[in-house]
Amino acid sequence: MTPQQLLIILRARWLVVFITFVLVAASTAAVSLLSDKQYTATASVVLDVKPDPVSGTMAGMVATGYLATQVDIIKSDRVAKRVVSNLRMDTNLAVQSQWREATGGRGQLVDWLAGLLKGNLDVKPSRESNVINIEYVGADPDFAAAVANAFAQAYVDVNLELRVAPARQYAGFFDEQTKAARARLETAQKALSDFQQANGITSNDERVDFETAKLNETSSQLTSIQAATTDSRSKRARADGNTVAEVMQSPLINGLKSDIARLEARLIESGVNLGKNHPQTQRAESELAALKSQLESETRQITTAINTTYEVNRQRESQLQSALAAQKSRVLLLNQQRDDIRVLRGDIESAQRVFDSVSLRASQSSLESQTNQTNIAVLNPAVAPMFPSGPRVKLNIAIAMFLGALLGVMLALSLEFANRRVRSTDDLHELRDVILLGAISPASGMMKAATGGRA
Structure with a gap:
């Protein structure tokens, strides 16, 4: 369809378009003028995203969709x-009567009222800030302002409850965990105390150091006595005592040997010069015999002392070996006790760490459960609006005029297509097997042309 065809159709059916336009515009104007006035009250709340003063975190406050979540909470x-x-709307007798008429007494009055309030509520978050506008539309400006402020305060209260309620649950949970952790810590401490008392341990590290030093000293003494025993055994094993170092190095024995050698030389000289029976020779023999006897006695004493030293060293070695074995056992026992104490102390340290961690979380949860502050504050409370926000008569009429004209055009076209007529040459061209022979102008045009010609 060409624009010319459309204009021809609208000119032919202008009455339909006009009547439709007038009916839509007039009805809209009448409804807008007769409708009750509506007042919109707006309360603004601001969300503070600073770190939480109790927990020190900003959990959730900077997450994507945080504002959208808050809007859903308000709604x-x-x-x-x-x-x-x-x-206290549920205590109003008139409201209760309306609820019975509307629902027949089914359901809950609070739920019905909440649904009505939500129907007139509009929540708009700011695009580039943390401010949320709570708008409520009502027939009474004071009531609209009161409901908007009530929604803002209820949102603050519910937000605080949503924050405190989980903290209270966590506080109870961590309180139980703290008691269990304390019991485990006390059990570990008691196990260590009982072990120390049972083994008479006061300072295990010092005892181990002392006993280890004692073990080293005993081992050193045993080494020394073993060397002395070996030396005395080698001296004792020699058949000739004269070859023993103590004998050979004895000044007394060396002096006796010198005296014996001198007497023997003198005895030989006396026997040659004076004869064997000479009193001087016999006295020399008697002195020589006495010196030899003394030499044997001294040598015997030294060898006896060597034997005695060997026996004493052997007994001492045996005692030191027994003492060393006992000391080794004692040190091993102390080392085992020290390892056991280290394990028990490790259990105490582990239980202490768990107790400290759980206690910290319990204290933090307890503080959070007792807080009465929230990160939301009412920025601008709603005030009773002075002018109604609806209905918007001029805007509604303007929209109705546009829609009425559009509806009139559509209705005219619908009627035309329901009963199609030939109104121009273009309409004939659209028909098949029809040949256009000529075109006759409208009679009114011909009459005007004829009248003008006579003039």
């Missing part, structure tokens, strides 16, 4: 029910 049934409770 929730919980907040709406809190508004009903705060305004």
